[in-house]
Amino acid sequence: MAAEELEEFAPPSERDALFGTLPVTRRERVWGFLDMTWVMTGLAIATWAFLIGGDVVYFLGLKAGIAAMVVGNAIGVGVVVFSVLGNTKYGLEHFTLVRAAFGRHGVKPLIFIVNFLVCVGWSGILAIMFGRSAVNIVNELAGTKYGGDSALVAAFGVVSLVVSWVVVTRGPVALKWFNRVAAPGLTAVVIVMYVYLFKDNSWSDFTAIEPLEPFGDPLLDFMMVVEFSIAGGVSWWPAQGNLSRLATTQRGAAWATIAGLFVVTLVAQTVGLMAALRYGDADPTSWMIPLTGAGVGILILVWIGLANITTMSVQAYQVCVAMRQESIRWLSTMSWDLLVGIFLGLSALLLIKPSAVYDNFFQFLYWIGVSYTPVIGIMLADYFLLRRQAVDRVALFDDRPGSPYDFWRGWNLAAYIALGAGVGTYLALLNPVSLWYSAPFKYLTASVPSLVVGMVVYLLLTKVWVQPAGKGGYGS
Amino acid sequence: MSADTAAARDRYHEEVAARIRVRLDEVMREDDVDPARRGLTAWDWLAIIGFFVLCSVVAVAWGY
Numbered sequence: 001m002a003a004e005e006l007e008e009f010a011p012p013s014e015r016d017a018l019f020g021t022l023p024v025t026r027r028e029r030v031w032g033f034l035d036m037t038w039v040m041t042g043l044a045i046a047t048w049a050f051l052i053g054g055d056v057v058y059f060l061g062l063k064a065g066i067a068a069m070v071v072g073n074a075i076g077v078g079v080v081v082f083s084v085l086g087n088t089k090y091g092l093e094h095f096t097l098v099r100a101a102f103g104r105h106g107v108k109p110l111i112f113i114v115n116f117l118v119c120v121g122w123s124g125i126l127a128i129m130f131g132r133s134a135v136n137i138v139n140e141l142a143g144t145k146y147g148g149d150s151a152l153v154a155a156f157g158v159v160s161l162v163v164s165w166v167v168v169t170r171g172p173v174a175l176k177w178f179n180r181v182a183a184p185g186l187t188a189v190v191i192v193m194y195v196y197l198f199k200d201n202s203w204s205d206f207t208a209i210e211p212l213e214p215f216g217d218p219l220l221d222f223m224m225v226v227e228f229s230i231a232g233g234v235s236w237w238p239a240q241g242n243l244s245r246l247a248t249t250q251r252g253a254a255w256a257t258i259a260g261l262f263v264v265t266l267v268a269q270t271v272g273l274m275a276a277l278r279y280g281d282a283d284p285t286s287w288m289i290p291l292t293g294a295g296v297g298i299l300i301l302v303w304i305g306l307a308n309i310t311t312m313s314v315q316a317y318q319v320c321v322a323m324r325q326e327s328i329r330w331l332s333t334m335s336w337d338l339l340v341g342i343f344l345g346l347s348a349l350l351l352i353k354p355s356a357v358y359d360n361f362f363q364f365l366y367w368i369g370v371s372y373t374p375v376i377g378i379m380l381a382d383y384f385l386l387r388r389q390a391v392d393r394v395a396l397f398d399d400r401p402g403s404p405y406d407f408w409r410g411w412n413l414a415a416y417i418a419l420g421a422g423v424g425t426y427l428a429l430l431n432p433v434s435l436w437y438s439a440p441f442k443y444l445t446a447s448v449p450s451l452v453v454g455m456v457v458y459l460l461l462t463k464v465w466v467q468p469a470g471k472g473g474y475g476s
Numbered sequence: 477m478s479a480d481t482a483a484a485r486d487r488y489h490e491e492v493a494a495r496i497r498v499r500l501d502e503v504m505r506e507d508d509v510d511p512a513r514r515g516l517t518a519w520d521w522l523a524i525i526g527f528f529v530l531c532s533v534v535a536v537a538w539g540y
């Protein structure tokens with residue numbers, strides 16, 4: 001039963017706040033600025049930062065790459081910081097607040113389809129990273145030459161998913177303790193990487209290295225990196241909503257998020273970019289042994305593998321708990337082991353051809369941009385412009401037909417039309433699969449117009465349709 | 477899934493709903509003063525947006 005596992009996973013206050021839909025009370029807000037900064041730093045120093053930094057090598061060299069990452073993260077993290085202020089103010093679980101804009105049923109596709117698929121994708125990518133770390137160790141120790149798409153990568157990836165399943169279904173207490181050492185360990189990895197990178201190379205050596213596969217148009221290459229850096233920032237949106245509600249003040253939450261997810265992330269992404277430039281390869285698992293030698297390199301790869309299992313387990317746990325609490329009966333009554341197994345099992349599909357997603361990781365980020373940026377625009381419009389930062393907390397939990405956030409049988413059609421307009425705008429500017437782009441993309445990005453269109457369409461439809469119809473509790 | 481398990485899930489949801497009501501009562505009391513409810517000031521907004529804009533402008537001027 002989820003309740004008992006929640007009890008094991010975290011103390012009661014954290015349990016309710018992190019994994020439940022209950023609004024937190026003042027005494028449960030435990031993170032001041034410094035505490036929250038430490039939590040955010042732990043999130044920022046994760047293996048995904050190496051992946052994002054590494055993928056910059058396809059388009060840009062060091063200086064332009066850092067500049068593009070700064071711009072992209074400033075936009076992505078910036079909109080996330082503002083869009084979750086309501087979660088801090090009211091202590092609300094992330095998707096509970098989203099009900100105010102999408103309706104009590106309308107929020108469900110965002111949980112069960114969008115958020116679910118994004119998390120399945122992340123888990124699959126981390127499983128591949130685990131597999132490639134393991135194969136690099138095998139190659140080093142046994143003198144073999146297994147490639148990045150070999151069956152052994154898939155086999156080790158499956159092992160990581162099975163271990164994650166065991167951890168989530170059987171031993172969350174062990175995971176809680178491992179979490180406390182994962183972030184410090186990865187911080188040490190970043191420092192070790194910087195030391196080794198500058199041991200035999202100067203700054204000018206790095207700036208002289210050309211990117212691997214640029215389009216050749218400097219502005220276009222720059223915007224491609226800005227675009228997936230924005231997506232990297234907005235990918236934190238659901239998690240950030242849940243974490244920031246434990247902050248004691250909105251100001252502290254905002255600046256702590258900036259310190260962790262913007263500043264520290266850039267430090268970790270930059271070391272990824274430098275290593276990728278040095279070795280001409282975007283895959284973090286291929287750098288470690290050549291960079292630091294067999295002994296330290298194997299230790300780092302083992303650590304990366306363990307850190308990935310931690311991330312996969314936490315992600316599986318949170319997604320599956322959220323799904324069980326959203327009152328869909330057949331999910332509520334599904335066995336916990338089976339539900340976690342389905343989530344992680346779907347992630348295993350990405351192991352069929354690891355390079356298809358892993359080696360095009362930035363395209364996965366583009367999909368996150370497509371999915372999240374219009375929703376964030378809608379939430380910004382709803383919370384700040386239409387509701388003036390005041391939501392009806394009782395109504396958010398009111399499942400009765402005709403309640404303020406019931407809209408039309410639980411669905412706010414205006415939000416979905418605005419979401420469609422935002423997604424359409426993104427796809428008209430950039431195709432995440434083919435990388436086709438239209439002329440304005442080079443000047444506007446795809447995420448920013450998508451967010452703005454989602455916001456404007458939602459505002460207009462609410463003013464001319466939803467409010468006159470007396471829906472949404474805007475007048476109350 | 478057995479009827480017992482379904483009934484257990486129903487009880488669990490009812491228990492959660494009751495806990496939500498208790499918490500809402502607590503956080504909506506007039507004497508419940510929570511610093512987290514205090515919104516960002518105009519200076520906060522200016523500082524945060526200014527920080528991001530400044531970082532972006534400096535980065536582009538330096539790196540692009």
